[in-house]
Amino acid sequence: MWRILQAAARIGTMTASGDTHAGGLRERKKARTRAAIQDHALRLYLEQGYAATTIEQIAEAAEVSQSTFFRYFSTKAETVLYDRLDPVLMDSLLNQPAELSPLAAVRAAIHQVLDQLKPDELELEQTRWRLVAQEPELRSALTDHIAQPTALLTETIAQRVGREPDDIAIVIWAGGLIGAIYAAFFAALQDPDADLIEYIDGAIARLEAGLPL
Amino acid sequence: MWRILQAAARIGTMTASGDTHAGGLRERKKARTRAAIQDHALRLYLEQGYAATTIEQIAEAAEVSQSTFFRYFSTKAETVLYDRLDPVLMDSLLNQPAELSPLAAVRAAIHQVLDQLKPDELELEQTRWRLVAQEPELRSALTDHIAQPTALLTETIAQRVGREPDDIAIVIWAGGLIGAIYAAFFAALQDPDADLIEYIDGAIARLEAGLPL
C-alpha cells in the first residue's frame, strides 16, 4: 500500500494517455480531456480507494461535468481498464514476420511493446494493474473489457494460419493463451521485484509444453 | 430466442434450487423462498430480458420485499449465477482417484456431474448458461462468482501434485485451463445443437497437446 501511495504522488506529473500530439485542435483537446480524467481518477483511487471515489469527485478534479465524464468513459471501471497500449500491441502483432509460429508471434509482440515502454509508463501500467488485482469489481469488468481485444486476436491468428476466426481450435487457443498470460501478469504483480517479461515467457512456454505439472 | 422462450414456459413447473426437502420449518421455508425468487427471476428474464427486469418486479412476483430479495441474493446477477451444482462439482473433483493427471481429474469431475443431471435439470442449466452468454453484465459477474471456486481448484490441484498453491506453475496452469474452458463454454452456447461436454473435452485435449494450430 505504501509503495502504491508513493507512486500516487508522481502520477500527477505524467499523463495516463501519453503524448497528446498531432491532429486538429479539437482532437488534441479531446485527448487532453481524456488524459486528465484518467489521471485524476487514478490519483483519487490510489489516495482514497476505488470504491470510495465517486464520479462526482473525479469530474470535479478534472474540471468537467459528469456528462462529459461519461462521454469519455462509459463506466467507472473503464478509467482503469482503458489502455492506449492495446491497439499498439495488436499493431505489433500484425507486423510480426509470417514465419513465426502463432505463440512465437504473440511473444515477440509483447516483448516489443514492453521494451519500448519508458520507465514512468511502465510504472503507470503497474499501478493500473495493481488496482485491477485489488478490486473485485475491476477484475470482473476486465472479463468484459478483454472480449473485444480477444476477438481481434482470434481474427489475426486465424488469418495467420489460414482458418476461419470461429474455428473452435482458434477460439480455444485464444482463451487458453489469454488466461495464462493474465495469470502470469497478476502473479508478476504480487512480487514487486519480478521480471514481467520472464513471467510471460514462462507462461507461453508452459502452454507450448501442454501445461505439465 | 424462440428456443429460449419455449423453455420459459416450462420453467414455472420446476424449481431452480431442486428439492427443498429436510430441516426444520424455518429452513424449509428459506429454501422455498430462495427457489421462488430464483424461479420468478429466471422466468421474467426470459420473458422480458435480463436488463428490462427490475428487482422490484422479481420481489413482487415472488411475494417478498426488496429487502428480503437482497438477503437471499446479494446481487441481481446472483439469481442467474447461483448454482447448487457448484459444490457438487468441487466435491466430485476432490474425490477423483489420485492416479489421474490434474487435467484428467478435472475432465472426469465435469463428466460425472453433467452425466448425473436429469433432463429437466440439464435444460434449466442450459437456460441459465444461455442467459450468461447473452448478457455482458452476467459474463463479467461470472468471473467474480467463480473466484472462490477457482481458488479452491488451484489449492486442490496443488495438493494433488504436492506443490504450494502460489507456485507459478500452478497459477499458470489454472489460468490457462479456466481461459480455455471459458472459451469452449461460450463457443458451445453459440451453437444450440452443440454438445457442451464434447467442447470441454476438446478444450482440455488441446491444452494437453500444447495448443497446436
Place this chain on the structure above:
DNA sequence: CGCAAAATTGATAGTTACTGTCAAATGACA
C-alpha cells in the same frame, strides 16, 4: 474575417441496483 453547420459540453431530471437501520412479525424451544 465572418458566419453557418457540426460537434462538444453542461445542467437537469430520472431510473435502478444496492446499503443501512429499526420496528414488527414469526418460528424455536422450554
Place this chain on the structure above:
DNA sequence: TGTCATTTGACAGTAACTATCAATTTTGCG
C-alpha cells in the same frame, strides 16, 4: 404459553448510469 432469536418489511439514502436539450465551442467555407 411465554420469551428469545431469527427473519421480514418499510423506509431513507447513495451512487452509477441514461436521456434530453439548450448553450458553447470548433470547424470549414465563402
